[in-house]
């Protein structure tokens with residue numbers, strides 16, 4: 001009997017007192033880290049394979065002490081981390097997993113519930129419904145926008161396009177697409193600037209790359225409605241069936257804003273599903289002066305906004321809205337006996353509206369973030385990021401050695417160095433800016449990324465981190481100038 005109790009103790013989880021000690025230690029570590037993430041190089045300085053080489057290649061047979069594991073976290077893992085929390089992280093889209101969001105994430109891990117059905121944790125479903133309704137109101141959208149949380153915009157857009165395909169009424173759910181000669185070929189319209197995730201979604205849904213029509217953009221990288229309409233009409237005449245248009249509010253390369261009112265009008269006229277990708281730019285609509293970016297978005301059939309981008313929520317958390325939840329349900333609901341229940345139709349089972357069965361409790365961190373900062377606090381923070389980016393853009397505009405390569409509607413600045421000596425040599429300018437970015441990133445003091453606009457190598461400085469101050473942005477501007485001077489001098 002005595003032996004059996006001992007064995008059972010050994011087979012349980014960590015001792016609660018030990019968990020308390022380590023938990024305090026980890027929280028202290030996080031608090032110190034968040035207080036000064038700038039003490040680390042923003043871009044990890046490890047070489048490929050360094051992290052793997054420092055780790056045993058075979059699994060531990062016996063359990064190890066958590067103190068040793070945490071020590072290895074600092075020794076091996078941390079050097080291989082690129083610090084998205086660093087105030088001078090300006091690459092891709094800068095984000096913040098804010099403190100309230102981190103606390104929510106910790107409790108989500110502790111509860112470890114699965115929100116597949118309402119009854120598998122009623123609060124998971126009902127908090128998701130409520131937080132998404134709050135977010136919808138903050139974004140100025142009407143009540144018929146029903147929402148679901150997914151992990152990423154990639155999955156949100158794929159879910160939306162699956163609904164668009166179902167909406168066509170072609171019996172794809174039952175009969176599939178392959179081998180059917182009764183079907184027209186399906187077309188999805190995006191712009192040259194649309195995020196690759198939308199094209200990937202089309203690939204997954206059997207539309208094929210030939211089924212993705214990339215509409216040209218104007219001088220400010222916005223989808224051209226005239227070209228969209230012409231493409232749709234030509235396709236219909238040639239026997240294609242338009243399935244969906246994706247308009248983007250805040251494209252990835254430049255944050256351009258597609259003209260949603262004109263695009264919505266074309267979609268209505270031709271009865272085509274309109275999906276709006278506001279993954280990055282959507283939260284800006286919370287700022288009263290920026291509300292215009294969501295003009296006509298209330299006419300979209302679906303919309304994605306990522307709280308894990310510019311809404312201070314730790315990755316991952318993406319909000320998908322649609323005015324047609326019944327179509328999502330038609331596309332995705334498949335209930336085996338073991339998932340049936342008697343809770344009735346007054347509850348939502350989120351598993352019926354997407355590809356995932358198991359669902360994390362992501363609404364908890366979003367709820368913490370929305371409550372902690374409030375609508376005003378969020379709007380002020382986003383507005384501050386936009387202001388800092390406008391200030392940086394003005395410095396670029398005022399400097400003869402630099403130029404801006406795209407408008408700056410949000411908090412991303414697209415620019416390049418263009419010293420007079422190289423002013424008309426595009427190939428040399430590409431090499432110079434590539435080398436400049438590499439030098440700046442190698443300092444570990446700032447991290448920028450790039451894109452290509454009209455064939456030109458373009459630097460991107462994205463501001464979206466809660467810890468970024470005007471002084472950080474000014475220091476980064478100085479750093480860019482110093483590195484440019486050093487490059488030019490060494491040429």
Ligand SMILES: Cc1ncc(COP(=O)(O)O)c(C=O)c1O
Nearest residue numbers: 152153154195197251252279280
């Ligand atoms: C406009 C836009 N849409 C979609 C995505 C994809 O986001 P996710 O990483 O959540 O799939 C991005 C990523 O940066 C984006 O900028």
